[in-house]
Amino acid sequence: MSKIKEKFAELERKNQKALISYIMVGFPDERATISTVRGLVKGGADIIELGFPFSDPLADGPVIQNASTISLEKGTRINKFFTLVKKIRKETDIPIVLMTYTNILYHKGYSKFIRDAKKAGIDGFILPDMSIEESKEYIKAAKNNTDTIFLISPNTTKKRIEKISKISTGFLYLVAVFGTTGVKTGIKNYTLKAIREVKKQTKGKIPIGVGFGVSTSEDVKKYISAGADAVIVGSAYLKLIEKTPQDKLESRIASFTKSLKKHTILKQ
Amino acid sequence: MKYPKNGRFGEFGGKYIPETLVPAIEELEKNYLKFKNDKNFKKELDYYLRVYAGRPTPLYYAKNLSEKLGGSKIYLKREDLLHGGAHKINNTLGQALLAKKMNKKRIIAETGAGQHGVATAMACAALGMKAEVYMGYKDTIRQKLNVFRMDLLGAKVHPVKSGSKTLKDAINEAIRDWITNVETTYYLLGSAVGPHPYPVMVRDFQSIIGQEIKIQMKKINNKVPDSVIACVGGGSNAIGTFYPLVNTNAEIIGVEAAGHGLKSKLHSATLSAGSKGVLHGMMTYLLQDEEGQITETHSISAGLDYPGVGPEHSYYKDTKRIKYHSATDVEVIDAFLMLTRTEGIIPALESAHAIAEAVKVARKGKKSESIVVTLSGRGDKDVEEVQNYLNKNVKD
Numbered sequence: 001m002s003k004i005k006e007k008f009a010e011l012e013r014k015n016q017k018a019l020i021s022y023i024m025v026g027f028p029d030e031r032a033t034i035s036t037v038r039g040l041v042k043g044g045a046d047i048i049e050l051g052f053p054f055s056d057p058l059a060d061g062p063v064i065q066n067a068s069t070i071s072l073e074k075g076t077r078i079n080k081f082f083t084l085v086k087k088i089r090k091e092t093d094i095p096i097v098l099m100t101y102t103n104i105l106y107h108k109g110y111s112k113f114i115r116d117a118k119k120a121g122i123d124g125f126i127l128p129d130m131s132i133e134e135s136k137e138y139i140k141a142a143k144n145n146t147d148t149i150f151l152i153s154p155n156t157t158k159k160r161i162e163k164i165s166k167i168s169t170g171f172l173y174l175v176a177v178f179g180t181t182g183v184k185t186g187i188k189n190y191t192l193k194a195i196r197e198v199k200k201q202t203k204g205k206i207p208i209g210v211g212f213g214v215s216t217s218e219d220v221k222k223y224i225s226a227g228a229d230a231v232i233v234g235s236a237y238l239k240l241i242e243k244t245p246q247d248k249l250e251s252r253i254a255s256f257t258k259s260l261k262k263h264t265i266l267k268q
Numbered sequence: 269m270k271y272p273k274n275g276r277f278g279e280f281g282g283k284y285i286p287e288t289l290v291p292a293i294e295e296l297e298k299n300y301l302k303f304k305n306d307k308n309f310k311k312e313l314d315y316y317l318r319v320y321a322g323r324p325t326p327l328y329y330a331k332n333l334s335e336k337l338g339g340s341k342i343y344l345k346r347e348d349l350l351h352g353g354a355h356k357i358n359n360t361l362g363q364a365l366l367a368k369k370m371n372k373k374r375i376i377a378e379t380g381a382g383q384h385g386v387a388t389a390m391a392c393a394a395l396g397m398k399a400e401v402y403m404g405y406k407d408t409i410r411q412k413l414n415v416f417r418m419d420l421l422g423a424k425v426h427p428v429k430s431g432s433k434t435l436k437d438a439i440n441e442a443i444r445d446w447i448t449n450v451e452t453t454y455y456l457l458g459s460a461v462g463p464h465p466y467p468v469m470v471r472d473f474q475s476i477i478g479q480e481i482k483i484q485m486k487k488i489n490n491k492v493p494d495s496v497i498a499c500v501g502g503g504s505n506a507i508g509t510f511y512p513l514v515n516t517n518a519e520i521i522g523v524e525a526a527g528h529g530l531k532s533k534l535h536s537a538t539l540s541a542g543s544k545g546v547l548h549g550m551m552t553y554l555l556q557d558e559e560g561q562i563t564e565t566h567s568i569s570a571g572l573d574y575p576g577v578g579p580e581h582s583y584y585k586d587t588k589r590i591k592y593h594s595a596t597d598v599e600v601i602d603a604f605l606m607l608t609r610t611e612g613i614i615p616a617l618e619s620a621h622a623i624a625e626a627v628k629v630a631r632k633g634k635k636s637e638s639i640v641v642t643l644s645g646r647g648d649k650d651v652e653e654v655q656n657y658l659n660k661n662v663k664d
Contacts (some may be wrong), residue, residue, distance in 0.1 A: 054561065058440045129285060151287045156290065178451070
């Protein structure tokens, strides 16, 4: 069983839902990433999603775009990133998924990239520009290695959800809003409806994680009560990282995480 | 390759897109397939192309230039004479009409040199639709006249300040807009790039260039040209020129922007110097570093300043049906001045890349041989850029 799957099973036993926290590696530098990860673990995040920067992040809003640019300028490279993951792995066993764009894997070769990532301690991948039609080689390379987390959207047809949920492993990423990451549009009725429908359709075979524009305790509460198995918070973390001095980073990330996490603990 | 059902030209193309765009891309493909052979649609498009845009465009024998070079005969396919001053209108009229049939009220587009933005603004004004155009901030400065033209035509221009602030970032931003407003908005892509079906659709709308060349050359010479040359950025005027001729024995040459030279890293010669990768929804040749990060490009012409290329060009490069060469900024300026002075035609700097190659081919060629060069646009927009270049290089 994959580490992500185990985590969801463990949470179910504890009557909890998952908090997935996204950060961009190397933003604003590697030291900050280490402190942030410590804060996330301390604050009770269940899964960490590490963003690896790509020059052209077309599914991302301004906050993650800016973080990608800074990370690349600070010299984030693939091997350095894997070394950082290994360092993190010495401190924690928390499931880690990598979010980046298809070209980063394609260019190195899906198999080689996934093998190296797995060796470093990555448990799964999220590629927002990888459609199921183009995913054959990627799926093949990841099989029995890492989870391949696919995305669905409120406008995805039932037929496609059926197909996507079959090849997605770990969890299914439901994009909450029409838009890019981190753009705050408020909680939409169509999102809550999509959560309920996708839950009904997938019958608990795969956990549903909701992300894009999820930034506050209020959002977490609403999505969890609509039936989401996980919430993914990203841009809100990057904004906090940006305004927090290095020496306060770990504790502030921990307390923000705690404030989100408590809404994923269901009442007995 | 007639219509790539799986969206692939050989291994190139495909649709690497966020899931939110899948319904929109499927709707687009369905409608494109429905209307492309629809009699009324074709009639309406033909009407606008003839009476509004000015088709067919002439094939002009550049006698002075040919005689000066002393080799093959050079013919210019005068897309520069089209309404708006470039081949872009062939595609924008086609797609805007399609968008109208699809009941889309809001049109978005990206633009590099501004020619596609202007052509979109014109088509939308003519067909009564609203256009918003994304343009790299750097390009809004070097092509400010086109920004003003779009403004006059009633389009809203959004300067894009992310990334390298050029065409690739304008495409990123247009895609982000599309993701956000997917249900109401039609994305009118300007080149033969992007996810399927854009590359094949744009090629089809631009293929009128090559179809006319075939007919016109048959009248002049009773055969296809010996060589056909066009410039390649994303590659829409080139694929439109080449596609109707790929099954003939014409030699076909695409010309990329070599900027300061292929070894300088300051160029946009994707096919000549790139490697395979995935960007803007397609698998194609790209200019990227050893880790798959897209690199910044350079060209004296904003319209060729793009690190990718249409997937069908990648296919023809690998199958060797088409040769892809390149021209440096210096060669381009020489060609620009030569055509201007010998024929009284000011070419767009993009098109001057094709002229530079034609000069080389004509010099080596026989007098009995004919070369057709697609003059994709006129150069009024580039006069200031050329003036700056000449001032700087005279001082140096």
